[in-house]
Amino acid sequence: MKKFGLVSSAVLMMAGATAASADEISVVCSAEQDWCDLMVAAFEAENTDxxxxxxxxxxxxxxxxxxxxxxxxxxxxxxxxxxxxxxxxAEEGLTQASGVDTSDLLGWAQNMATISEGKAIGIYAGALAMAYNSEILDEKDIAPPACWADLEDPRFVGEIQVANPNSSGTAYTELATFVQLFGEDEAYTKLAAIGQNVNSYTKSGSAPSKAAARGETGVSIGFMHDMVNLAAQGFPLVAVAPCEGTGYEVGAVSVIEGARNFEGAKAWVEFALRADIQSRAPETGSYQVPSNSNAEVAPESPDLASIKLIDYDFATYGSSETRARLLARWDSDVGDPNPQQ
Known part of the structure; x- marks a missing residue:
């Protein structure tokens, strides 16, 4: 039975209840579902056993x-x-080095491996941005945002949707970006002000832009490649790189410490870093910039060189202590009045 796109958490837990065989790999995917499915299908097609x-x-x-x-x-x-x-x-010893060759990867992907001592390796990059539904804002005669500061304006009350940083890596990137851009105290002041205009905090980082595309909210915060994908599908969604500058993500792949099938996990990492495999991401509407220097970059992918990116400090904001402290302060200073279970 083919499991991609159909397997549930319960199935994965049942699979882990017994020792995994050498011809079985348990993978958690934190990208979009279609891309997850493509990766599984492509891997199983090459590794038929x-x-x-x-x-x-x-x-x-x-x-x-x-x-x-x-x-x-x-x-x-x-x-x-x-x-x-x-x-x-990686810092908490929950993952292990796979020992794969990273020589074909771009510098930001190799930097991820260096910081983590080979435990996390960069697979793609994407810039944080804002997006707005042009039809909704035109109908309500609301001027679109150009800067992060615009989202504090009362004209956006009830119009903004963003994810909760406790569950979403996208929203944690936003939190860390604000702290690096504005300093910690001002960052939380701004996030709290924006929070007065937020209609919902979602669990998933890609959910707000999907909601904006469907006309369920006027403005979203997320990654630009997700917004570009939705716009390419015909939705009236416009992506905006904030005028003050913005942070970015480096998506990663990691092998779990104590993995029951280490060799299979290593094979997956090698597969995921290949140029031909990374070049297939646009087939699923995934327009992140690939980490392999030989991979094809889709014309729809945002041009990171044209965006005012901050010098994102992955070592500091990828530490357990920093994350725990920032999230605790977010809960107290900003908070989600209706947390999703």
Whole structure:
């Protein structure tokens, strides 16, 4: 039975209840579902004797699961999602070095491996941005945002949707970006002001832009490649690189410490870093910039060189201590009045 796109968390837990065989890999994917499915299908097509048990979870949920299962992991490899939680898992000894060759990767991807001592390797990059539904803002005669500061304006009351940084790597990247751009105290002041205009905090980082595309909210915060994908599908969504500058993610892949199928997990990492495999991401509408220097970059992919990117400090904001402190202050100073279970 082929499991990609169909496997549930319960199936993955059942698979982990018994010792994994050499021809079975348990993967948690933190990218978009279609891309997860493509990766599983492509891997199984090349490795016909191997079954991939895959489930999609956000980075925050995955980090929590890995922590809970430390010493008796049900997962072999974690693929996709923002790099900060991957670095935290590496710091806490929850992942291990795969020993794969990274010489074909771009500098920012190799930097991820260097910071984590080979435990987390960069697979793609994407810039944080704002997006707005042009039809909604035109109908309500609301001037679109150009800067982060615009989102504090009362004209956007009830119009903004963003994810919760406790569950979403995208939203944690936003939190860390604000702290690096504005300083910690001002960052929380701004986030609290924006929070007065937020109609909902979602679990998933890509959910707000999907909601904006469907006309369920006027403005979203997320990654630009997700916004570009939605616009390419015909939705009236316009992506904006904030005038003050913005942060970015380096998505990562990590092998879990104590993985029951280390060789299979290593094979997955090698597969995920290949140029031909990374070049297939646009087939699923995934327009991140690939990490392999020989991979094809889709014309729809945002040009990172044209965006005012901050010098994002992955070492600092990918540490357990920093993340815990920032999230605790977010809960107290900003908070989600209606947290999703």
């Amino acid at each position: 191997t079954d991939v048990l895959m489930v999609r979870k956000s980075t925050g949920e995955t980090l929590a699961q890995i922590r809970a299962e430390a010493g008796n992991p049900k997962i072999d490899v974690w693929w996709g999602g923002t790099g900060d939680p991957h670095l935290i898992a």
